[in-house]
Structures are given as structure tokens and as C-alpha cells.
Amino acid sequence: MSTTATSEASSVAPSPGGPALGGGAGLGQAVTSALVSVASLRRLGACVLFGLTLAVMTGPNGKAAEPFGAIRHAILDARIVTFLIIAVALWLVISLWPLGRPLATVATEAVRGPVTSVTEQKYAPIGLNIILLVVAVILPFFFSNASVTWMVDGIGIYALLALGLNVVIGYAGMLDLGYIAFFAIGAYATAYFASKTAISAHSPFILNPFFVFPIAFVIAAVAGVILGAPTLRLRGDYLAIVTLGFGEIIQLIANNSHWTNGPRGAFGVPHLSIHLFGINYAWKLDPKPYYYLLLVIIVLVMIAFGRLERSRIGRAWAAIREDEIAAEATGVPTLRLKLLAFAIGASVSGFAGVLFASKQFFNPQIFSLQASFLVVTIVIFGGMGNRLGVVVGSVILQGLAYYLRDKVPATDRYIYFGAVVILMMIFRPQGVIPSRRRKREISLAEHGVGQADSLGAAATSQEAAR
Amino acid sequence: MGFVHQFWQLTIDGLMSGSLYAVIALGYTLVYGVLQLINFAHSEVFMLGAFGGLFAARGLVNGFDHTPSGMTSVGIVLVGLAVGALCGAAAAFTLERVAYRPLRKRNAPRLAYLISAIGASLFAVNMAGKLWERQNVTMELPFTNGTVFHVFSASVNTKTLVIILVAALMLVLLDTLVTRTRLGQSIRAVAQDADTAILMGVNVERVIVLTFVIGGLLAGAGGFLYAMTFSASNNMGFIPGVKAFTAAVLGGIGNVRGAMLGGIVLGLVESYGGYVFQASYKDVIAFLVLVLILMVRPTGLLGERLGRAA
Numbered sequence: 093m094s095t096t097a098t099s100e101a102s103s104v105a106p107s108p109g110g111p112a113l114g115g116g117a118g119l120g121q122a123v124t125s126a127l128v129s130v131a132s133l134r135r136l137g138a139c140v141l142f143g144l145t146l147a148v149m150t151g152p153n154g155k156a157a158e159p160f161g162a163i164r165h166a167i168l169d170a171r172i173v174t175f176l177i178i179a180v181a182l183w184l185v186i187s188l189w190p191l192g193r194p195l196a197t198v199a200t201e202a203v204r205g206p207v208t209s210v211t212e213q214k215y216a217p218i219g220l221n222i223i224l225l226v227v228a229v230i231l232p233f234f235f236s237n238a239s240v241t242w243m244v245d246g247i248g249i250y251a252l253l254a255l256g257l258n259v260v261i262g263y264a265g266m267l268d269l270g271y272i273a274f275f276a277i278g279a280y281a282t283a284y285f286a287s288k289t290a291i292s293a294h295s296p297f298i299l300n301p302f303f304v305f306p307i308a309f310v311i312a313a314v315a316g317v318i319l320g321a322p323t324l325r326l327r328g329d330y331l332a333i334v335t336l337g338f339g340e341i342i343q344l345i346a347n348n349s350h351w352t353n354g355p356r357g358a359f360g361v362p363h364l365s366i367h368l369f370g371i372n373y374a375w376k377l378d379p380k381p382y383y384y385l386l387l388v389i390i391v392l393v394m395i396a397f398g399r400l401e402r403s404r405i406g407r408a409w410a411a412i413r414e415d416e417i418a419a420e421a422t423g424v425p426t427l428r429l430k431l432l433a434f435a436i437g438a439s440v441s442g443f444a445g446v447l448f449a450s451k452q453f454f455n456p457q458i459f460s461l462q463a464s465f466l467v468v469t470i471v472i473f474g475g476m477g478n479r480l481g482v483v484v485g486s487v488i489l490q491g492l493a494y495y496l497r498d499k500v501p502a503t504d505r506y507i508y509f510g511a512v513v514i515l516m517m518i519f520r521p522q523g524v525i526p527s528r529r530r531k532r533e534i535s536l537a538e539h540g541v542g543q544a545d546s547l548g549a550a551a552t553s554q555e556a557a558r
Numbered sequence: 559m560g561f562v563h564q565f566w567q568l569t570i571d572g573l574m575s576g577s578l579y580a581v582i583a584l585g586y587t588l589v590y591g592v593l594q595l596i597n598f599a600h601s602e603v604f605m606l607g608a609f610g611g612l613f614a615a616r617g618l619v620n621g622f623d624h625t626p627s628g629m630t631s632v633g634i635v636l637v638g639l640a641v642g643a644l645c646g647a648a649a650a651f652t653l654e655r656v657a658y659r660p661l662r663k664r665n666a667p668r669l670a671y672l673i674s675a676i677g678a679s680l681f682a683v684n685m686a687g688k689l690w691e692r693q694n695v696t697m698e699l700p701f702t703n704g705t706v707f708h709v710f711s712a713s714v715n716t717k718t719l720v721i722i723l724v725a726a727l728m729l730v731l732l733d734t735l736v737t738r739t740r741l742g743q744s745i746r747a748v749a750q751d752a753d754t755a756i757l758m759g760v761n762v763e764r765v766i767v768l769t770f771v772i773g774g775l776l777a778g779a780g781g782f783l784y785a786m787t788f789s790a791s792n793n794m795g796f797i798p799g800v801k802a803f804t805a806a807v808l809g810g811i812g813n814v815r816g817a818m819l820g821g822i823v824l825g826l827v828e829s830y831g832g833y834v835f836q837a838s839y840k841d842v843i844a845f846l847v848l849v850l851i852l853m854v855r856p857t858g859l860l861g862e863r864l865g866r867a868a
Contacts, residue, residue, distance in 0.1 A: 148685075148689075149685070149688075153688055153689075153691075154688065154689040154690055154691070155690070155691060156690045156691045156693070156695040159609070159613040159689075159690065162688065162689045162690075163689065261669075265669060266669075267669060267672050267673065269676070322849060322852055322853040323849070323852055325856075326852055326856045329595075329596045329668070329672060330807075330852055330856075332596070332598070332672055333596065333598075333800065333803055333848075334845075334848065334849060334852070336800065337800055337844075337845040337848060338845070340796070340797075340800070340841070340845075341841075341842050341845055344838075344839075344841060344842065348838050348839070461796070462680075465676060465680055468673070468676060469677075469680075472673055503684060503687060503688075503692065504684065504688055506680050506681075506683070506684040507680075507681055507684040507685050507688065509677075509680055510676075510677045510678065510679070510680030510681030510682070510683075510684065511677070511681055512677070513673060513674065513676060513677025513680065514656065514657050514674050514677040514678055514681065516677075517657075517661060517666070517670050517673055517674040517677065518660045518661065518674070521666065521667075521670050533667075534666070534667060534670075537665070537666070537667040538664050538665045538666060538667075539665075540665065543667055543668070544667035544669065545667045545668055545669035547668045547669060547672075
């Protein structure tokens, strides 16, 4: 946002001998012609509508008894001036952008150069990774316990979930909308295997939560295969709606079954503990040990997925995304690899579920549809296909949610998330920190080469030919 | 024994919900036909139409100190339907403009459309929750809900009759529109082959927008019927949305008559199934049906193509 603001300032100020424009008179003419046209007025209309939407979004809550109450209060208020100013400013920026672009390019060159050289590199420089890791390690010491708790439950767990979903969306190019269901499977598996009392059902033998990790990993992967196998043979967009339904059903069952304690949820799943080779250590209420455990897991997952991305399997996924038919023809087992991606994503989610369940109380509400959408938002926002990107996405979005916890009602956040997702898709589909390869694929697909996803070719044109 | 006894009642109930699913399913199927794209936000079009119709009709009903009757009732239902349909159409139009058109202009990958639709859906659901509270909003019926006639052992009440009749009328109108009119012809042409349609002088952009609007009109009117019978809430769209989608797939997505048939069949299956199994797992049935069709006959009962509907 700051770069556009500076470009705006510099383009409005008359700059004799600017790279694109002759002189003061020419500039004035160019500005007028950019602002006064039918297209420009339509843009102004769109910007004002955007401003009004923003005003309603941030405005007061309404009542069902008064359908227009909230809208009226949001718009007929002094605040509206701010939003109209925002709208007009936006309009000016958009309209004058073609004029200001050369200036902006010159002005931001000094900043963009180094940043691009980092993001466009094949591998992030090792130094940057180490700095980020060191920051992550010392960070808890600068924050209160409540904040660190959120860094675990809110940011860390969701970063892990986003890393898993990234395999499905970013690597394999499919959409999984019931992702949180596997998280629920992991959490309930922990309650089932690790405690006699947490939920009504318990296994005949009680395990340390650590041993539940592999179990949940396998159960979630198997659930993923069972769900994916019938749907993945078809067009990939069916997968999205089937997973959506699956997510809802898992929550429905968790909420209605007496085995799972219904809406009351699971209490008293034991914390993680190690009793091995004379080492006795237990994770208790302090969030910091969980933070470090999660950090280790996330780093390991990131390394593992980085290896996976560059392996034969990762290259096969890229081939499927770019051209599924060509990949199939060259001997890539597309169905099996898509299923593998789906299962890997599911198992990471199940894994995260164990960690979550062993830390705290949970009930079916945590596994709502909105949580699935939140993970999707994080992946899209951060940059699908980029491991660091999705973790940063979680840090930014969830960090913002924490920062705004008293200022914006929790339920309103999803309005913003929805808007962010649409805006990202329109203006920056590759995300905040894009994956180089994904970015290139998207731009190629937009020029008619390849697909950039593995939803399968739209079959109808071939059918029509028959 | 019990099932046989209840059979006709369950059939009537199934027809009622099935005709609603059919009306919503048409929106999925039409858009799928012209864009090969599942419009995930269609359930929110239904929700917004429901709120619009409900608020309008509720305002009128509250103006009376007794339950209206005769032509007044008919008028109120028609106003509710009209406002619901208009709100649905406006929502669908906006959705197309904001979430889909910029992507289409850029020829974005199909994953982008799905994600953008999810964003629109999230936005609409939570915006509605903010503006009109996150709870069920109900209205008083604009007519006296009594038994109209009996079918064998089952009684048909006014509410059920209104829904089935209105839905049937809408289905017939849409079928005529798609098969008999010039607009229908161009919709079918775009569905068969968009590139050729352009060469034949069809304005594809206009057809796409109108397809969204038609789907929105139907879903909005259906939303009003739903809200009048049950209630409206910000997340009401999700379950009927998934079911209508299932209905569309069941009938063969992209096939208009298929969506109608699929809706009715799904409504009946769900009604019988809900009786045989527990009622609280009724919503699971639609999902199981979806997975089963995808496994056994992914092209649906009537096959996948909009062109074939003619």
C-alpha cells in the first residue's frame, strides 16, 4: 500500500522532465484525459460502491427486526466522509496509475531490487532462513503468556494445517474444503486412545499421546484415501464439494453422537509427556514448551515438504498441474499421485489434531466449516505452493486476528477473510510470497498454456464435438 | 408397518423439499452449462433471496392484525416471491461482476474461480450475519395453514401445496425459456460450444450474465418459499445448497430437466431415508447419495449436457 501512496504523491506533483511526460501543461492534459471519460466515471462508481461496502463492513451490527437499520446507521453517519475520501483516493490512484507507473518504477527500484532478488531465487538464501528461525526461537520471550498461547493455538497450529493443505492446493492443484475434518479425526483419535475419561468411547489400552501421533497420521490418511478415491477419478471440482460435505458430516457426527460426548466436547486429554531413557518431561500448562515443540515440527515438516517438492513426486505434481493429459501420456500415474497428495495433506491435519487435543479442551465447534475456510484463506493469502509463504500467511492473518480481538468481533473477521480471498484472486492470485513456479504457471495458464491446477480439463467441448 | 403407514405423508414431504432443491439446483446446472464451473456461492444467492422475500412479506403481514385470507394472501405471497427473486437476481449479478468476471477477463485457472467463490460465500454469509443477526428469523404465514385435501392417508396442507405449485410453475417456465425462446437457444449454444456461438453472433458475455440472473431469480424465489415455511438465517444456504448441488449432479450436471428430476428424486430419497434412519442424520443421506452417484454413474441420471435438454 505504501508504494502506491508514494507513487500517487509523485505523480500528482508536477515534475518537469519526468520520464514519461513532457512538461507541466502536458501533465495537466494527461491527468484530465485520464480522469474525465466514461470508463473513468464507471471506475469512480465502483470505487464509491467499494467505499460504501467498507463502511457497512466496519459499521454497527444490525437487527433482524430492522432490515436496513445497520446499513442506514453505517452510511448516514459522519464516518462516511472517511470512506468516501478513501473511495476517491482509490479512484485517483487507479486512474492515474498509468501516468505514475514510470515514476513509481524509478522510486521503488532501490527497494524492489533486493526483494525481487530474494523472492525470485530458486531457494531462499540460507541466511534468511536462519535469521527467521532465530527470530522464531527468541520471539516468545518478548510476549505475554496469553500471546504465546495464541502463538501456539492460533498461529502455530494453523501454520501446520496450512502447510498440509498447501500440499493439496499448492502442489497438487486441487481444492479441499473439509480439511478441518481430518484435524477433528486426529483430535478425537487422541481422546479415544490417550484417555479413559475424555469422551465416552475409549480404546481398551491407553497410550501416551506421543504414540497417538502415528495412529492419527494413518487414520487421517486412510480417511483421505477413502474420500478421495471415488471423487478424484472425476473432474477435480467435485472433490471440493465432496470434502465440503465430509467436513460438515464429521462435525455433525461429533455433535450428535454420544461416543464423542456430543456438543460438550472432550475434557482432560492428558498432556504430552516423555518417559524414555531416564528422561522424564511433561508438557503442562505453560505454552512455551508447546511452542518449541510445534516450532520443531513445523520446521521438520517444511524441510520434508521441500524435499518432497523437489523429488520425483513433486515434479510429477507439477507436471499434472501444468498439463494433466500430457503427464498421463508420459507415464505419470496421475490418479495415484493426486490421491497421495490428498492423503499427505489429510495426515498432516490429523497430526496437528493430536497436538491440539493433547494441549487443551476441545468441542465440535472448533471443527466448523469456517475453520476449514480459514485454512484455505491462509494458504491463498500466503501464496499457494510456497511453504514459507503459507507460514507467513498464518502469522499475518492470525496475528492480525489476535491484534484485532477486542476491536473487531470474532465473527466479523470472516467478512474480511472473504473479501481478502476475492481480492487476492483478482489482483494477486499467487499470494503474498509467491512460489516462483506457481506464479509462472498461473501467468502461463492465463495466456492459454496449461491449466495451473489439476481440476481436469473441461470435458464439454470434446463431448460437443461428437 | 410404520413405513407403509407413513408412506404417503413422506412422499408429500419429499415432494415439497424436492421441488425446492430442484429450483435451486437449476442455478448450479445453468451456470455449469455455460461456464463449466461450479458456482459455490449459489447457496448465498438463495440465502439473500430468502432474506429479501422474508422481509418484504413480513412487513406486509405485520400490517394486518389478523391472518390475511383470499386474494390478500395470494398478493403477499406473490410480493414475497417477486422481491425474493429480485434480491436473488441482484445477488447473482453482483457475484458474477465482482467474483467471476475479473477472473474471466484474465482467463484465470479454474482453481481461482472456486477459491473466489468461497471468498464470496464467506463474505455474504458473515455480512448477512452482521446485518441481520446470527439467528433464525421467522415470519407469520400470510395464509391460514389448514389441510386442503387428502392423498390416501396423507393430508396436504396449504403451505406444502403453495410450495409445490409455485415450484412446479417455475420449473415449467424455465423449461419453456430454455427450450423455446431465443435466449434459451443462445444459452444452449454457449453451453455446447462458446467459440462457435460467438461466430454465430451470440453475445456470450450477455448470455453468461443472464444465466446467472435467471439462476438467481429461481434461487431467490425458492429462498422465499423456504424462509416462509421454515426460517431464514445467515447460514441457511449451506445445507440446501449442498443438497441442490447433489440434485444437479444426480440428474446430470448441466442438464436442465436432469436437475428437476434430480431434485425430486433426492427429496423423496431423503424423506424416506430420514424415516428409516434417524432424523438427525437426514442431512447425511444427501451426501451419501452424492458420493454414490459419483462412484457409480458420474454423468447422472439424464447425462451431462445442457444441449440435450432440448
